[in-house]
Amino acid sequence: MEWQAKHRPMRPEILNKLFATVTSLPGIGDKLGRLVAKLTGEHVVDLLWHLPYGVIDRRYSPKVAEAGPGSVATITLTVTEHQAPRTPRQPYRVWCEDETGSLSLVFFHARVAWVQGLLPIGEQRVVSGRIEMYNGQPQITHPDHIVTLAEREKLARVEPVYGLTGGLTAKPLAKAIEAALERAPALPEWLDPAWQKRQGWTDWLTALKAVHHPQTEADLDKSSPARQRLAFDELLASQLAITLVRNHTRTAAGRSVKGDGRLRVKVMAALPFKLTASQDAAVREIIADMAAPQRMARLLQGDVGSGKTVVALMSMLNAVEAGAQAALMAPTELLARQHHATMAPLAASAGVQLALLTGRDTAKRKRELLAGLENGSIDLVVGTHALVQDDVAFRDLALTVIDEQHRFGVEQRLALAAKGVAVDLLAMTATPIPRTLMLAAYGDLDTSKLTEKPAGRKPIDTRTIALDRLGEVVAGIGRRLAAGARVYWVCPLIEESEITDLAAAEERHGQLSRQFPGKVALIHGQMKSAERDAAMAAFVEGRAQILVATTVIEVGVDVPAATVMVIEHAERFGLAQLHQLRGRVGRGNEASTCLLLFGAPLGETARARLAIMRETEDGFRIAEEDLKLRGAGELLGTRQSGLPEMRLADLAVHAELLQAARDDARLIVERDPTLASPRGEALRTLLYLFARDAAVRTLRSG
Ligand code: ADP
């Protein structure tokens, strides 16, 4: 993006080697590099963050006669005989011995030349692997290591065990990580000395090496000192980044935006409903924030269907009443269009000019739009990230609203805010986030919460059904269709790959179409947006009664007439995601049903998770339970959660460290807001180390 190019971060020299691609490491070519990148990330630093989950102790070095079956042993042997298989099903066997007895090494499907090169007859080799007994004789099948005597020292130690991915084996990954560790420089200390001393923590590099060279199982524990230190570093980087961005927004001169309510009154009168008490309260909080001389940075949290859009509209109208403009940015074109469609008649009723800006406008239309925004004849604009493009300028932008804000990076938010003077920010999210995670992701942002659903909503009847009863489900759907129902049918996420997900959705679409000809539409992420709009429109207008979808419908789609949600392989979705999907129904006055189809047999956790979905519709409760069942690591790991990914910290274990990091970050920003002190310099390095570049930029742009 152009905007980024202009503001190229100045990463400290000392980190450059860590931010080179993994193929810059010795022994990592393109093929291995791709696998490593897929597993850990494409930069050398990503390898450092890939911590071992197990240890193999190779220090046990018995004689052959003493070697205990089942144990991992490292034994010095002399090769005596190669025994080729007589049938293809038999393994290739190499006989070895020491002065106490003989042992064979077993290779299935091995390349003979390779084995012969590795184990020449008459020579000594050090072999490590698990001892098995076969016909009363010890053997090792596919030894983990075979080295010469000279390399013995390197082998007979405790070896870290790393998580792998398909096609990547343990040895090259371990070598790559070792090479990355060699590249890791000693870094200036960013910790507060008193705190570090109290915790008994070593410096960063020592801790990093300790974590990658565990000596015992205990060293793998997340509460071991070295792991704690690294976790704290990550938490401090993230809290400091949040605090800096926040401080930047706060201290930059604000403005008081005070509408007189004349437009809001008109729109209120045009609304077919009354605001709920919590919508009302949220609007009042936002209006008060906008009137205050500081810049607003407020998060509006509200479960799906709680009615955030109209709160956003009221806030935007407040800006127009004060003579300024407002913009709403949505993560997808579908959502931007939908917001525009909802808001357009309301805006019209107040005589307010509302425009839609997506990447799809014709050149002529776009020119008109841009001119309207610049000369102020357009009051409100709804759009996608097309809004942050360089050629978009406003006469006087006073408020930006970011819908599903976690889908945007800090850069995009800052870029949109930069299009006005002292722009207020209202971020919206439908992801219910447990408190600890909230703190980790956003620090203590001002929040408004929509806690009640609009009146008249009926509870959703949620059921779990094994997929092998699909026939019955389809028959049931048939009866609902006859009664005029509209049905979402969400197809499973197979491997987060658009292509495979798509195949599943297309197949289901085909099958349902044969059953219910002319009534089924398909929507997925690979479609052109015009096709997608057409499918959506058919569903909204009721020409199609079933909408088969991949998870593209997940965010924000609003079709109040839809009353049935079918989710295939519900056990593969995160709870937050299921909750989001289920929130697509139950939006009108009619009773709705959600069918969670699962592939049997279900594991214990999966069963418990689906049970929660049956039990409650409270998004916050669901999020808390999910956190308990899956652990913060996984919740944070999922892109769906909208939370920044933590590589080293696990909030289920490190909650106290999070609190400490937050306190530390505040103190730092209070005392040294530009990070100018020597510790401040070190902290900048920390921010870059954890790729929080955007936060450092706020320091320079003042
Ligand atoms: P979300 O918070 O998920 O973005 P929306 O803003 O899309 O929710 O609102 C969901 C639906 O509820 C919309 O159809 C909207 O018109 C309707 N709605 C919003 N507020 C109210 C209310 N106070 N009373 C009745 N319906 C409402």
Ligand code: MG
């Ligand atoms: Mg919404």
